[in-house]
Amino acid sequence: MKTCLIVDDSKVIRKVARHILETLEFSVEEAGDGKEALERCEHAMPDVVLLDWNMPVMSGMEFLKLLRQRGHSDQPKVVFCTTENDMAHIRAALEAGADEYVMKPFDRETLHIKLQLVGVA
Amino acid sequence: MEISDSSSRILAGLLEARTGQQLTMNRRWRLETALSSLMRERRIASIDELITILVMGKEPSLAGRVVEALLNNETYFFRDRAPFDLIARAALPQLQQRHASSKRIKIWSAGCSTGQEVYSLAMLFAEEPLKWAGWTIDILGTDVSDAVVGRARSGTYSQFEVQRGLGIAQMIKWFEETPDGWRAVEGLRKTVRFQVHNLLEAPPHPGDFDIVLCRNVLLYLNAETREKAFERLASAMAPGGWLMLGAGETVIGQTRKLTADKDARGLYVLTSNAEQADRRVA
Numbered sequence: 390m391k392t393c394l395i396v397d398d399s400k401v402i403r404k405v406a407r408h409i410l411e412t413l414e415f416s417v418e419e420a421g422d423g424k425e426a427l428e429r430c431e432h433a434m435p436d437v438v439l440l441d442w443n444m445p446v447m448s449g450m451e452f453l454k455l456l457r458q459r460g461h462s463d464q465p466k467v468v469f470c471t472t473e474n475d476m477a478h479i480r481a482a483l484e485a486g487a488d489e490y491v492m493k494p495f496d497r498e499t500l501h502i503k504l505q506l507v508g509v510a
Numbered sequence: 511m512e513i514s515d516s517s518s519r520i521l522a523g524l525l526e527a528r529t530g531q532q533l534t535m536n537r538r539w540r541l542e543t544a545l546s547s548l549m550r551e552r553r554i555a556s557i558d559e560l561i562t563i564l565v566m567g568k569e570p571s572l573a574g575r576v577v578e579a580l581l582n583n584e585t586y587f588f589r590d591r592a593p594f595d596l597i598a599r600a601a602l603p604q605l606q607q608r609h610a611s612s613k614r615i616k617i618w619s620a621g622c623s624t625g626q627e628v629y630s631l632a633m634l635f636a637e638e639p640l641k642w643a644g645w646t647i648d649i650l651g652t653d654v655s656d657a658v659v660g661r662a663r664s665g666t667y668s669q670f671e672v673q674r675g676l677g678i679a680q681m682i683k684w685f686e687e688t689p690d691g692w693r694a695v696e697g698l699r700k701t702v703r704f705q706v707h708n709l710l711e712a713p714p715h716p717g718d719f720d721i722v723l724c725r726n727v728l729l730y731l732n733a734e735t736r737e738k739a740f741e742r743l744a745s746a747m748a749p750g751g752w753l754m755l756g757a758g759e760t761v762i763g764q765t766r767k768l769t770a771d772k773d774a775r776g777l778y779v780l781t782s783n784a785e786q787a788d789r790r791v792a
Binding site for chain 2 (some may be wrong): 431474475476479480483487489490491492494495496499502503505506
């Protein structure tokens with residue numbers, strides 16, 4: 390079973406994403422901000438991270454840069470999942486090492502295909 | 511809101527008369543949702559009132575709008591993925607050899623809805639510019655609904671639509687942000703064309719298409735109408751051309767004009783071509 394870490398400060402989004410991911414047979418962990426997510430990754434690296442952009446304590450972008458700086462250039466796969474939906478944000482995320490990008494709102498089919506595209510579903 | 515059987519039957523009859531499609535039981539429960547936007551726009555309070563207007567012929571344009579609202583336009587980019595891999599792997603290399611002198615390939619997406627399948631096909635070619643340099647790739651999308659053909663032609667998709675099926679790198683390569691949504695870049699739009707067409711009528715260019723796609727459309731037709739549709743699709747195919755259907759759809763037991771391609775599971779060829787090939791092997 391593949392593992393997914395959901396990083397989002399919204400409990401509702403985490404709940405919805407967890408539900409979708411569990412129907413896709415993922416084992417799911419959650420973190421409420423980038424700092425907590427980094428700690429979880431150090432403890433046990435997930436196969437994929439579903440990452441919000443704007444969060445308190447540490448943003449998704451800060452988390453991603455630190456993760457990739459620490460030598461995790463290819464693993465885990467990182468899928469941004471955010472309301473920052475313009476071309477500039479998308480390009481910045483890809484340059485920082487994101488593998489895919491989901492614009493909220495999304496549905497199960499969209500997320501499933503994105504996870505297939507990064508090779509974890 | 512309760513929808514009476516007689517109202518359902520009238521709407522089903524209208525849809526079938528205009529498009530050949532059946533309003534199956536699993537679509538009937540969505541009638542109210544499908545028609546709610548149109549009813550709000552026309553200030554129609556109930557389905558029964560809508561039926562009354564339709565039956566009395568008070569607003570001739572309304573029937574067309576109702577039919578468009580009832581059609582299932584569900585689609586997304588590279589739907590099911592595997593069919594597009596199959597076309598790229600099995601069909602295009604053969605077509606490249608077959609048409610090496612004319613450098614022309616014609617593809618028809620029948621029942622293309624809002625056009626995502628057509629633009630996905632266009633991306634298959636556009637992703638390999640060197641391979642297809644100097645070729646004329648003619649990709650035609652048709653649908654019975656004027657409204658969805660208009661949307662397909664514009665090449666503009668909402669944020670929700672544009673990311674369904676597309677990887678982010680592909681999305682930002684082939685689509686640009688506009689005030690109305692995400693629009694396919696001109697380089698992609700100029701390789702495709704769209705027109706209104708009913709599948710039960712003669713095909714746009716008989717005997718001319720190297721690949722015909724008709725996915726997730728025929729399942730809404732009754733057996734007799736489906737057989738007619740298969741005849742139309744077969745008559746559109748060039749000798750040696752292929753038909754691709756939706757996942758779970760087949761020609762087996764539906765038509766004698768088409769048969770499975772032994773070398774490419776998921777593609778269908780004209781039975782006459784398959785028999786000729788078998789005789790050559792024998």
